[in-house]
Amino acid sequence: EAQVTQNPRYLITVTGKKLTVTCSQNMNHEYMSWYRQDPGLGLRQIYYSMNVEVTDKGDVPEGYKVSRKEKRNFPLILESPSPNQTSLYFCASSPRPKYATNEKLFFGSGTQLSVL
Amino acid sequence: LAKTTQPISMDSYEGQEVNITCSHNNIATNDYITWYQQFPSQGPRFIIQGYKTKVTNEVASLFIPADRKSSTLSLPRVSLSDTAVYYCPLSGGYQKVTFGTGTKLQVIP
Numbered sequence: 001e002a003q004v005t006q007n008p009r010y011l012i013t014v015t016g017k018k019l020t021v022t023c024s025q026n027m028n029h030e031y032m033s034w035y036r037q038d039p040g041l042g043l044r045q046i047y048y049s050m051n052v053e054v055t056d057k058g059d060v061p062e063g064y065k066v067s068r069k070e071k072r073n074f075p076l077i078l079e080s081p082s083p084n085q086t087s088l089y090f091c092a093s094s095p096r097p098k099y100a101t102n103e104k105l106f107f108g109s110g111t112q113l114s115v116l
Numbered sequence: 117l118a119k120t121t122q123p124i125s126m127d128s129y130e131g132q133e134v135n136i137t138c139s140h141n142n143i144a145t146n147d148y149i150t151w152y153q154q155f156p157s158q159g160p161r162f163i164i165q166g167y168k169t170k171v172t173n174e175v176a177s178l179f180i181p182a183d184r185k186s187s188t189l190s191l192p193r194v195s196l197s198d199t200a201v202y203y204c205p206l207s208g209g210y211q212k213v214t215f216g217t218g219t220k221l222q223v224i225p
Contacts, residue, residue: 004159033213035215040217041217042203042215042216042217042218043160043203043215043216043218044215045212045213045214045215048212048213058212059212059214088157090159090160092159103148103150103213104150104162104165105152105160105162105213106162107159107160107161108159109158109159110157110158110159112157
């Protein structure tokens, strides 16, 4: 089944303890992206990747890191989480070829992160 | 980066047709218009996409006027299961995809 898989589904951690949220897609998509969703603020893009080893900042990249060493994986890393990073996180992928704008994003089920 | 504007919320009774409009005054020539649906605690799901005129699939219709500065998602005969948040993001070229806050549709029995 074609899908985007995020893990874990729920995560509770404490301030400053490094964590990684994994994202994997089995559709051979070139484009992958991370979003966070907060009440009243909608979905905001954190980072995106056009292909392996190609990543760039979205609208809210502060406090996050990403890497794209393989086409299928795009982990989100929080080196020193803070309470303001408590949020619902979504990973998405798209087969969008370079320079095309008719993207169709496929989303994972989300990761609910709580930083205490 | 082109920005979209949608109503924050809408209510509709079951069985009615619902039209949700998205304003995108600064849409780029190569931007497609895409609509997504999101249920609580789930990721957004693609509904429909178009460039101009009208597009119809088994779920919805999308109307885009000639100037492409707005688009209307039409959901025929909504049911309670259509209660969700609907987004009309635009691409920032081929890079950023900005979703915004969407339109929360509440279907009433």
